[in-house]
Amino acid sequence: MSVDKVQVGNVEIISVVDTPFQLLWQIFSPSVEYAEIEKYKDLYPESYGDDAMLTHAGTYVLRSEGKTILCDTGLGPGPTAMLGGVVGKLLDNLAAAGVPADSVDIVTHTHLHVDHVGWNVNADGQPNFANARYLAPQEDWDLFGSNLPANPHMSQVIPLKDLGRLDIYSGEHAVTSELTLIPSPGHTPGHHSLMVSSSGERAILMGDMAHHPSQVEEIEWCTAFDLDHPTVIENRRKLFDQAEAEGLISAFCHFPQPFGKLVRLDGKRVFQGL
Numbered sequence: 290m291s292v293d294k295v296q297v298g299n300v301e302i303i304s305v306v307d308t309p310f311q312l313l314w315q316i317f318s319p320s321v322e323y324a325e326i327e328k329y330k331d332l333y334p335e336s337y338g339d340d341a342m343l344t345h346a347g348t349y350v351l352r353s354e355g356k357t358i359l360c361d362t363g364l365g366p367g368p369t370a371m372l373g374g375v376v377g378k379l380l381d382n383l384a385a386a387g388v389p390a391d392s393v394d395i396v397t398h399t400h401l402h403v404d405h406v407g408w409n410v411n412a413d414g415q416p417n418f419a420n421a422r423y424l425a426p427q428e429d430w431d432l433f434g435s436n437l438p439a440n441p442h443m444s445q446v447i448p449l450k451d452l453g454r455l456d457i458y459s460g461e462h463a464v465t466s467e468l469t470l471i472p473s474p475g476h477t478p479g480h481h482s483l484m485v486s487s488s489g490e491r492a493i494l495m496g497d498m499a500h501h502p503s504q505v506e507e508i509e510w511c512t513a514f515d516l517d518h519p520t521v522i523e524n525r526r527k528l529f530d531q532a533e534a535e536g537l538i539s540a541f542c543h544f545p546q547p548f549g550k551l552v553r554l555d556g557k558r559v560f561q562g563l
C-alpha cells in the first residue's frame with residue numbers, strides 16, 4: 290500500500306484521486322513499440338493493463354501557512370466518453386480525506402488540460418470551491434482560452450475569469466512563501482511544477498512532466514498530448530536530474546504511487562514509490 294500523505298517541513302501534502310482510467314498504449318506513446326514499453330512491466334506492474342496503461346486523474350492538497358491549496362481538479366463528474374465513460378468523484382474523495390470543497394482557499398493548475406480542470410465549476414458555471422481563488426498559467430490561457438469550440442474543457446475555466454475569480458500567472462509564481470510554481474513547459478506551453486520548500490525539506494509536484502514511470506528514464510518518449518517534444522524533453526532532463534540529485538519527494542498526476550523518489554537502479558533512473 291503506497292503512502293497517500295507526506296509531510297515536507299511544515300507543509301502537509303495529501304494525494305486525492307478523482308478517478309482511475311485507462312489509456313491505450315498507442316495514445317500514451319504513438320512512436321514507441323509496445324515491446325519497448327513492456328520492458329518496464331516488472332518494475333511498474335501497477336501501470337500495465339491488458340492492452341492499455343492503467344492510470345488515474347490525480348490531484349494534490351497542500352496545507353501551507355494556514356491555507357489549503359488544491360493543485361489540479363481532475364477529469365470532472367463525467368461520464369467522460371473518450372475514456373470509456375468514467376465518472377469522477379473528486380469532491381466526495383476530498384471530503385473523505387478531510388478537505389471539504391468550501392475549505393479550499395486556492396485552486397492552482399499545473400496546466401489547463403481536460404483532466405486537470407474538471408471540477409473547477411458546477412453545471413451552472415459557479416465555482417465548486419466556493420471560497421477559493423483560482424490560478425491559471427498565462428501561456429495555456431492564451432492557447433486554449435480563446436477558442437472554446439476547439440477546447441470545450443475550457444468551460445471549466447472561462448466562467449472563473451468572467452466571475453473575477455481567476456488570477457492568471459506567468460513565470461515563477463509564489464503561492465505561499467513555501468510553495469512556488471516554476472515553469473516547466475513542453476507538455477503545454479504554460480505547464481508549471483510546484484516546488485515545496487519548508488524547514489530545509491523539499492518536494493516537487495511535476496504534474497504531467499511524465500505520464501508513466503518508465504519516462505523518468507525514457508525521457509524522449511512523448512505522449513500524444515505533449516505539444517512541444519524538444520522542450521518537454523529538455524525540461525524532463527533538467528527537473529528529473531535535479532529531483533534525483535537532491536533526493537526530492539516527487540509526485541506526478543498519473544503515476545500509480547502518488548509519491549516517490551527518482552533513484553538509480555542498475556544504472557537506470559527509476560521512480561521508487563514511497
Ligand SMILES: [Zn+2]
Nearest residue numbers: 402404497542
Ligand atoms: Zn494529465
